[in-house]
Amino acid sequence: MKRYSSERLINTILIASLSVVPLIFVPVGEFADFYYAPKVYAITALAAGFLLILLLKERGNLTTLIYPDRINITLLLYIGLLTLSLFFARDFTTAFYGRPYRLEGFGTLLIYFLLFLAARSSKWSGEQLFRTMLLSATILSVYGILQYFGVDPFPRDFIRANWQKAFSTFGNPNFLGSYLVMMLPVALHQYINKRLSIGIFIYALLLFCLLCTRTMGAWMGGAIACVGYLLVSRLYGGRTRSELGRILLVVLVSAAIALSFNILSGNVLLADITAVMADTSAVVTGSFAAESAG
Known part of the structure; x- marks a missing residue:
């Protein structure tokens, strides 16, 4: 029952990521970021939800949800190299968060990685x-x-x-x-x-x-x-x-x-x-x- 509940939550995260997030924008304020920031904040919340599922519901079952196979290991190595590159960036803040109106820094790539793991763990x-x-x-x-x-x-x-x-x-x-x-x-x-x-x-x-x-x-x-x-x-x-x-x-x-x-x-x-x-x-x-x- 617990496993079924976790799978259902992960499936909900997938639906929200692929079907709801593209619809999100906040057209308020002439100089505000209508389009990019709201989507990044939304997927950040979804990635945090996936992490909570792993930590609270699946701590003893991680290798079942996240397979230690060639694809995941390769991506993990890639994330490791990106992490290392942060320390050689001219501006750490920009490298991590991205720039105004384009929040595509390391943090966003890390969120994509977590959502990719969520998608791979789904049997849906x-x-x-x-x-x-x-x-x-x-x-x-x-x-x-x-x-x-x-x-x-x-x-x-x-x-x-x-x-x-x-x-x-x-x-x-x-x-x-x-x-x-x-x-x-x-x-x-x-x-x-x-x-x-x-x-x-x-x-x-x-x-x-x-x-x-x-x-x-x-x-x-x-x-x-x-x-x-x-x-x-x-x-x-x-x-x-x-x-x-x-x-x-x-x-x-x-x-x-x-x-x-x-x-x-x-x-x-x-x-x-x-x-x-x-x-x-x-x-x-x-x-x-x-x-x-x-």
């Missing part, structure tokens, strides 16, 4: 977790799309007051794009392999929001992630006729979303792709324009 099936993640991704995508088209129900800080790209609760189009790149294969998996009908609508929404970030690196990452998922799932699971039909629909929906975004945005998609192709050509040919490419 991923399907329910995937669906809660998709629910969060849907909410974040709707918000990002509204931002792109000039509808933002929340106040912005002085940095982002006039931004015309989608950044949702992440505070940066690149960060939102990276998040969506990871979520697109999850949506595809739920639709193609798990036959979740609403998955195709979630995929379409995520893809449209990804385009609204206007981040070429994320666009390329999304394409690679989706194609990579289809190849890997084919390699390990084969294909049924039903799945092939769903894949065809995904291709058609992707084309429709790209065309719709290009029309609604005034040919922004085509212009961005053309600019990147021109820059690439300049770099490859070694022309004078290559110096200003990108």
Whole structure:
């Protein structure tokens, strides 16, 4: 009963980390950190909860929860090297906490490490977790799309007051794009392999929001992630006729979303792709324009 209780608490921590934390931001004060600090504080509380579970409930069972295998040992060595590097930093405080508006120091990396251990210790099936993640991704995508088209129900800080790209609760189009790149294969998996009908609508929404970030690196990452998922799932699971039909629909929906975004945005998609192709050509040919490419 005690073990079951611990597993349930750890599963709750995982759901909160992956599905609730991305939604967190505090739009209060023009010069406050709306986006990064609230998320860091939230995952700090969750990591502290995991430590309390280990100390209060699982002290005699640590090797069952935290496996002394190659992955965990390698990560522990990495954390050890990071700890050592703190003593060679020019500014210990910045190295440990990060800088204002970007709290990504050693302390945050340590929190990620603890949450990774929590995830590895869980025996929970991923399907329910995937669906809660998709629910969060849907909410974040709707918000990002509204931002792109000039509808933002929340106040912005002085940095982002006039931004015309989608950044949702992440505070940066690149960060939102990276998040969506990871979520697109999850949506595809739920639709193609798990036959979740609403998955195709979630995929379409995520893809449209990804385009609204206007981040070429994320666009390329999304394409690679989706194609990579289809190849890997084919390699390990084969294909049924039903799945092939769903894949065809995904291709058609992707084309429709790209065309719709290009029309609604005034040919922004085509212009961005053309600019990147021109820059690439300049770099490859070694022309004078290559110096200003990108």
